[in-house]
Amino acid sequence: MPNFICKNTQSSLRVFIVIIGTIIGSLSAGLSAVHAADIAEAERHYFAGQYEAAELIAAAEVERGVWNERWPRLLIQCQLTTGKYAEALETYNAAIERFPTSLTLRMQGLEVLRQNNQLDLAADSNARILQLLQAAPTRFASHDNIIATGRYFAERGNDARQILKLFYDRVRDADPTFIEVYIATAELALQKSDFKVAAETLQQAQRVGTSDPRVAYLLARAWEPSDSEKAAEAISVALEQNPNHIPSLLFIAEHAIDREQYDLAESTVQEVLAINRYQQEALALLAVLAHLRGKYDIESLMRASALRTWKRNPQVDHLIGRKLSQKYRFEEGANYQRRALEFDPNYSPARFQLAQDLLRLGHDDDGWEMAHQVAEEDEYNVVAHNLITLHDRLKNFRIMEAGDIHVRMDPHEAEIYGDSVLELLTEAQAVLCKKYDIEPTAPIVVEIFPEQKDFAIRTFGLPGGSGYLGVCFGRVITANSPASQGPRPSNWQSVLWHEFCHVVTLEKTKNRMPRWLSEGISVYEERQRDPSWGESMTPQYRAMLMDKNLTPVSQLSAAFLSPPSPIHLQFAYFESSLVIEFLVERHGQDALKQILSDLGDGLMINDALVRSVGSMDRLDSEFADYARQRAEAFAPEVDWSKEGLPETGSVDELQAWAEQHQDNYWALRGIAEACIVSEQYEQARTPLERLRDLGAVTAERGGPLEMLARVYRELGQSEEEHTTLEKIVELSSDALPALRRLMEMAAEQENWTQVANYAQQVLSINPLMPTGHEQMAMAAEYLDRPADTVRSLRALGSMVPVDPAAVDYRLARAFAAMDQTDRAKHHVLRAIEEAPRYRDAYRLLLQLTEKPSQPANSQPANSQPANSQPANHDELPAADPVKESL
Template structure:
């Protein structure tokens, strides 16, 4: 069946030994070219490719009346046309005629198999495969053509042969035999897609397009290969396929799938209507209609559409698998899992449903069953890239991860990181649970599972099934949260505390709505709640967002979810988050938090978002209009006295120097001019003179943030002029607005430490650790501040963490920890001081402390006459912080759930 964008029918045949080895097939494939087609058949194939089904069918009917026509080819054309148009009963009659005419044709046998499946006759489909094996066994010399070799390769896959062997020994060999043959390249690409090897699939289809540049099947296959990673390239290839054949059903279905993801349900429905005009019985088309009915809370429509999908093949697992997969992509994992179970009732060994169900269960927090099923999928299909990656990660987590638990959370993170900031993770999550759960009035299902990954690759595998991560810091599935550790992005400043707060807000809203909410609303509430939790968190209006809003790039609320799917740039993606949060803020400010909570409640009952907004807030048209006005006002009110004009590029040329000076003189309130003046003065070392333009810019634009903001530059000026108090004041303003500015917080710790402002040291240390807790700097300052203020509990935590980081001079840390423990009357003080002496036997202060601590019978006696060692300040930050080594995990060698 043409159009391989979706598996036409599932493989239901039990596995057994393959009758003919790959090597035997290749040995038969001597250099005999495929038989030449008569001109009319070539024209009919061209009509098929272009969607001229009626013309191709008429040509086939006419040719089959001729006594000397190329009967096999014309039967294949007729079958392909009938299947493409959903004329399954007629295709069955034609298949029977074709088999009666030539049952020894492997191509006819394979085409008949698909026809039998389309009509629900799995027994005859199995018989057709048996016949192919029998024919290959007894008439090897008769099947040396490329098409027959490809058919046999497909049969080998059905029978459980190693996919790599089939690719290299069958499809690749057939391709080498006839380099411009279409069938082996198409079959190889389909197999790579089936096994989630998207890189190989893309490579294969791209190679095929060099020979068949306008083939819609290759274009659609390439689009599918790009779908997980590059939606723009996917859309471009689908559009190219539909330009060649506007009736290419696989491309229409793939595009409808995309619009469903983007929540453009009307557009998706229109595409499905186009499919129906070509093939009114296509199971995937009815499956997508069932999805749309489900999302509209139309159970009767959903049942009717599902029934149509199963009309000719009542035990076909594909419709339920497809319905469930799309529901899971909408985060409706429980409903999705239910459909996968239905698919497996029809076909217990249907691999796609098994894999999707395993994924659903893991995202529902049903880990024992989920991991067991994932292991089975991987054992049954070792070549499947997604299942291989997932089980490899599972095995690594069993040995390399630690598990932290309390009444409400299960946190898994790298064993070397858990002792460092694991307790803060639990503390932060508990705080978020209390505040957000109370605010939104929801009893949160416990436990919430949070997994924090030290590499982007592992995060991608656990979250998306593949090691690629399209820029996400965290993802929430309802009860399960995955996130990246600070170590996953070396050199990048990200506030991991704000990320976890954001994701836990998703836990609240997704559970509140039973995962039935549009993406823009879910993301908007999370970003909004970030800002409520900490003024420096979340997205805020800035120069880029102002320009986008005033430049007409505000996305309508009804289309806002689609802005997350294929943004033109990273800036556009961040703007989608910001705009969504603005919509939520607008709703709360205009209609109250109660209205928003009512919206969530109605969504949880299955009501459609536009109807809910009309009932609780305002009709979508009104909301979009009023919000657009509000957003424009916010943009206009960002530094309203500031001149935002940019100079023309020609003014920046060397020969335009005088013209540029004139332009700048005429614009004393211009952002670009003030920044340029300040930068030129600073480059010239005119530090005192640079204050004026910077202070003027701060006065005009007090909300400016970022590494090149006026406040950051002014702090540098004060530092150069040794104006410590002024520098401290400006940096404090920067820190209050920036969620992730470790350089700023470190400088504030240095200044506050020098002045003895220990409260500021402690506060800035915690802000530093919220960005990167895996280096010693923040912990040293926190320990120092706690020691100076008598906060023994914090001092003990900070000192233990420093020891877990294994810095070079551990003796001083053991001694300091012993001092605090002794002050609290903790018997562990003696053990710590002995560890200090073990590293530095002549440590005078440690020896003195040891004499003050009561000796237990098991304690060894110290050396009575050691040579004192010089004392050092253990709280002084290292110039180059030590790289964390691997400390003992809180729970040694934890087993991941569902591990064998």
């Protein structure tokens, strides 16, 4: 965490210090508020959402003239909550005359004045608070007022760390049961995106015990970025405590918008408006819904309604823009942030959201400049700090261009496979733009990160997102490189093809498309490019397709946003791609393109589908039939039932059960797995071969095919092993173990064409694997392909090879074969510099010197290449002319 400093003037800082010293002294004197049973009862009504009951009790006590400022504060809070802003102003004006030393009341009054459009008066009152603190800080020494003081300085943009340390922590130490201090601390942490501190603080509050729904609500917000289940549980608790808790209802509405459950979102917003018809966030969300539905006149009306009571509230436009950006409408979102900044140029949330929007639109110069400004002015903003730290690393990335495709990569990785990235993206642009009749109107930026945390920070602002391989924002793609994915990375080519397809479809729809459609098309186009790419059928997917609860097409986006498990999320990709196959097969590619065009024109997805393919009910029904047919076509002769299957039985029990349930997939697989564990490979072979013959095999990791390949290898059945490995590679885009074994077998048989083919497939999965480049170089040398030899050896040389002299020597031979004598001399001299007693290198140098214009190759093209035996670095050269030539 950075070392934070106060951003206000020196005079404010002096006041700040004086106040802290005085208040700390007051705390030690043991000042505390008087807690009456009746005020506690009234507050319980409020916390339970019984606002009218709480208001009646508070109003009666205020009218009676009870000398306790908590009564008018509670009455004002009830009036603000229910939208009685004029009444709240009247209550406040009377109360502040009676309780002028209540800083808590004055802070509450700022909200009252703003909601009554008395903005000049609110500004004067804000300035008056600082004057009062400076003149008589000891008058504001209660716990409530200390918290209010911290909130005041937080609103002014003072150092968050100092506010925590000198205000909130002091109050908590003095009274660990004071709930308001936990809430204030959590609110400040959430403002700065420090979700960990917020969650820890609120968990402490829960241990104290409270019926205040704000604790559970704020905890839901703290868990939201990292654990959706815990967030849902927390918001459920908040609404159990208070079914009318407006922030929690708005939380539900926002998440319904995220899931494209727009009817649920609207009904939840209406619940809020039934409590407070002027509630600004609720009206702002109605503007969001109107925009997403293409009802732009209503959008403008809802925005105007939201600004009716506080006409320059920057939070309204910030909220609308933030939600639109979450729907990938970054251009529209950025425009709303600009509106918010017109109301308040210092409103940090809008400035930072605008910075992120600009970065996702590819406007890097403006985006990074604004992000730096936010980070400098608010050093406690965790997301801004992360982004700026990342930006420093990005400055070292190499930028490569091919037309309007701009790729940014780590220099080391760019050297190895940067050209291949450009080639693939250029092909994707040519194929997919033509297919969908679209041409991007601005450069496409692709950033590939060797570290997963950098990818996550660039993409999400925070570390995490480990399940993501790539993300497309429209014309900006971020992706994890194979280096960040462990020993079995996904095929980087399929990932980039998938993401570039998003560029095309988002461009065609102006970023107005549901996630299921976007992901479905991308996975579908992966398989069109290469049948082994993208999601494919598995036994588990088969069962899910057959399930009567299969997600209907009309609800597919929710399957991405709230999946019960990781496998359900992966299945959502697969099911969505089947929907695209179904649409293209039944209605043609033109119908799919028309759907995308209609979305770009502002139609909702269901309306676009109805226009092109018919009613949604019929589409849901017909696709369910199509999905079942696809499932039934997968290994149709197999018994897929699990009923009665022994869960923890021995091999004998499984075999006995299998005799009564012949060709049962789970029994045959279970028998094979148990036999392999006990190294009974011959016994494992029979059930695995039966599964293969029944067609019940896929490319799943650790599945029957991989088990069968292992069995054949253990049994020494090389031909059968080879055939099985080939099948795995045919079905899988990332079968690295199978490819490595195939390379090894092909090299043993000196089938260099196969070695080259397998090596190329290895490099399409992980171009950073030395084995792939070594095998490709060896095959290229035997096949007399010097250009391929150079490409692989250069990559190998950048990976800190065990024998760099041998790599340079082989490069010299390859360049010599290409008549590039100067380059050949350069590398042979590097080899000699590395290994001064390298006899073969001296001989090659002699040949290059004597015949500079000839393709000097010390061995015939079809002879054994130099790398087939360890290089002899220890023998001295036999001929003096070599020395003379040096």
